[in-house]
Amino acid sequence: MEFPKDLKYTKNDEWVRVEGKQGTAGITDYAQDQLSDIVFVEVVVGVGDSVAQGAACATVESVKAASEVYLPVAGKILAVNEDLPNTPELVNKEPYGGAWMVRFEIANPKELDGLMDAGAYAAYCQERSH
């Protein structure tokens, strides 16, 4: 299981990559593994939307369950991944790469402080697998 060091993580198993004032978010390797085969992804926010921290930005559906993906920190949506509805399996294959879900302008960088780093998140996943 991968926990890239350059990302921040939430308790709901989302990741965020911070580049300057921009954030990119998706779901983690652990999340895709738990959900198993992803069959449908729907990004439920549009470009220009201001989305609060913890508000739903996408729905991911696997053969086992449907889950909401929440935005790790508040932001204004700059781009959504248009490829995902047609290639939902990307979430299983490249959770941290091709399966990014939204790109956004970070509204309040302080909110990033509340997220976990790779080490803490790996421990959090370890804890739940027992």
Added chain:
Amino acid sequence: MAYIPHTERDRQAMLAAIGVSSLDELFQAVPAEVRFPDLDLPEALSEMEVMVELQALAEANVDTQHYACFLGAGAYNHFIPSVVDHILRRNEFYTAYTPYQPEISQGTLQAIFEYQSLICNLTGMDVSNASHYDGATALAEAATLALAHHREKRRTLLVSAAVHPEYRQVLRTYMQGMDVTIHGDESCCTGPDDLVRRLNDQTAMVAVQYPDFFGHIVDFAALAEATHAAGALLCVVVNPLALGMLKPPSAFQADVVVGEGQSLGIPLSFGGPYLGLFTTKNEYVRKMAGRLVGETVDSRGQRGYVLTLTPREQHIRRDKATSNICTNQGLMALASAVYLSVMGRQGLRKVAELCYHKAHYASQAIERLPRYKLWNKGPFFHEFVVACPKPPAEINEVLLEHEILGGYDLTGDYPELPNHMLLAVTEMNSKEEIDDLVSALEEASHD
């Protein structure tokens, strides 16, 4: 197949497990006086006597076997080839439900698949579900699809007043408490242009009927274009039988096509069970409620049928589902599939044309009566509105004396149409019946 699976041994085992010796002992908790109360019922009758009594009760009804029927308004008297009933009553098919362990019932799934294919063919749409209860609930499901498509951000439904009044009532019932505004149907006589003017960025869906409740055949191409320009979805309620001769709603880019399937091989039966048709475009399939049967191949490469995408609603999406309605009208869907395959493309067209021509023969003859006036302007299918010289209820009394079931009184649903009657003519009405109707109407117009 017996539907009570318990054997005497099973019962004994269960009684033993809970520690009682008999069923009587199990029901001791129920007070003796209500356990087997005396019911105030007449003496038991023999089967022969019961048949006579029930026959007498049944004969008190007026029915379409003995009366000429010109009543429609959403439920139509059509000929049903006897093969429909023969297939329907085969015990392999004789259940109203989609099976709960579906893949074991390949025959049922194949029948639903054939039904879906036929309905797609008729409407020109990409995908049909396994059906809903009736036309009204299918319209309500179209609204939940549209609201889900807009992620609840658009909260207004624009509905034409020429959509069946009962469908609009059911739609309002479904939408209660959902903070949804339904408007557009305040006056009977506004057309598609009025709906276009009322479109805005809150409109989730526009619903119209084709042919409409008054029988009119309206081209909705311009409305469709304006609806899409406003970002809303267009739902068209159809009479599928009319599609035998009309261009399908897909031709004017409808997003959802729903309708009442009763006209396709299902008897009037005092109002039900009927059949809710629901079709849409591929892009909305994941927001569609109900069951969907797909064709696939099994591990040996043989053709087989499965429920496709449907575990989503109940098993996966649960509270996030667009709608948890999964019940379909399996038996009625089968009836319409058999009807459509027996009629064929040409047969259905012929029935639709017969309805059309007979309705126009009737309307022209009624138009010649001095005290009646045809209200419809523009083309209509097999139903039309007549302005009468007195209340339709009074006219229908006179018609009944002539063994004729008259039209639907529009006054209650459309106060702006007092003394207007909606008449339906189908292939079942002979020229003699129509001529009798015209002379009875003439007679009824005198004081």
